[in-house]
Amino acid sequence: MLNNLLKAIYVPDHEDPLVALSKTTHLAVGAHQDDIEIMAIDGILACYQNADQHFTACTVTDGRGTPRAGAFENVSDAEMAEIRANEQNKAAEIGKYAAQVQLGFQSHQVRQPDFKGLADSLDQLFSHTRPKIVYTHNLFDKHSSHVAVALRVIEAIRRMSPETRPEKLYGCEVWRALDFLPDEKKVLFDVSAEPDLQSALLTVYESQIAGGKNYEQAVIGRRIANATFQDPYQPDQASRISIAMDLSPLIRNDDLSVPEFTRALFKALETQISQTLAGLLGQ
Ligand SMILES: [Zn+2]
Numbered sequence: 001m002l003n004n005l006l007k008a009i010y011v012p013d014h015e016d017p018l019v020a021l022s023k024t025t026h027l028a029v030g031a032h033q034d035d036i037e038i039m040a041i042d043g044i045l046a047c048y049q050n051a052d053q054h055f056t057a058c059t060v061t062d063g064r065g066t067p068r069a070g071a072f073e074n075v076s077d078a079e080m081a082e083i084r085a086n087e088q089n090k091a092a093e094i095g096k097y098a099a100q101v102q103l104g105f106q107s108h109q110v111r112q113p114d115f116k117g118l119a120d121s122l123d124q125l126f127s128h129t130r131p132k133i134v135y136t137h138n139l140f141d142k143h144s145s146h147v148a149v150a151l152r153v154i155e156a157i158r159r160m161s162p163e164t165r166p167e168k169l170y171g172c173e174v175w176r177a178l179d180f181l182p183d184e185k186k187v188l189f190d191v192s193a194e195p196d197l198q199s200a201l202l203t204v205y206e207s208q209i210a211g212g213k214n215y216e217q218a219v220i221g222r223r224i225a226n227a228t229f230q231d232p233y234q235p236d237q238a239s240r241i242s243i244a245m246d247l248s249p250l251i252r253n254d255d256l257s258v259p260e261f262t263r264a265l266f267k268a269l270e271t272q273i274s275q276t277l278a279g280l281l282g283q
Contacts, residue, residue: 027131039172042189054098122156138171170244
């Protein structure tokens with residue numbers, strides 16, 4: 001299995017793959033090519049040109065099912081998988097990642113509970129990286145492959161011994177923004193730095209932009225909107241903000257179920273809205 005993981009690794013500065021993995025302090029695990037650059041910009045920026053912190057990205061699926069249009073309309077599944085893998089590796093170069101892992105699974109495999117291939121790969125990934133901070137999809141994402149990846153990451157971390165687990169696990173925004181969460185339930189990342197790098201990491205996905213999905217404008221716009229709409233009473237504290245759901249309680253307490261955790265988030269939102277309404281209605 002280690003051999004399979006090594007075959008799936010691209011190391012932008014060509015050092016030994018195991019050495020590159022072992023330097024990792026920040027790890028992001030996303031379903032598709034481009035998810036990392038959309039959701040884990042906090043980790044990319046924290047490690048960019050930083051001698052002490054190193055970012056590793058893991059993309060779980062192979063990009064075969066990508067919708068296509070324009071110049072990419074007649075591209076086969078196999079060609080599309082190669083195009084997307086190359087785009088992802090280019091992003092890893094631009095962002096100066098320590099390593100880019102592409103596991104190449106198909107979406108239906110990822111969504112299948114107890115699929116051993118992914119579990120084994122994630123076990124290997126975590127044992128060779130030992131990150132402090134991990135970014136993945138949030139549990140309210142509307143793309144089922146994204147939620148599946150988040151669940152598999154939680155399961156993999158729970159298989160680690162408690163003293164080797166990451167300190168933090170964040171569920172980040174892709175196919176659902178997290179601005180609606182109550183403020184005390186949100187993690188805000190100030191991602192104002194390196195605006196040109198942020199755009200370069202998203203415009204590298206030509207196959208997506210040509211296919212009618214301008215993620216560069218949408219993602220940068222979301223970050224700017226998050227910054228402005230955080231506090232109605234204060235001037236903006238940052239020019240760009242990325243929001244996450246703190247999933248760390250799920251990797252500290254193995255008895256906390258995912259449905260129980262998500263219900264508590266809904267309950268906090270419901271309580272906040274109900275209290276505001278009750279106060280204004282004099283009830
Ligand atoms: Zn995705």
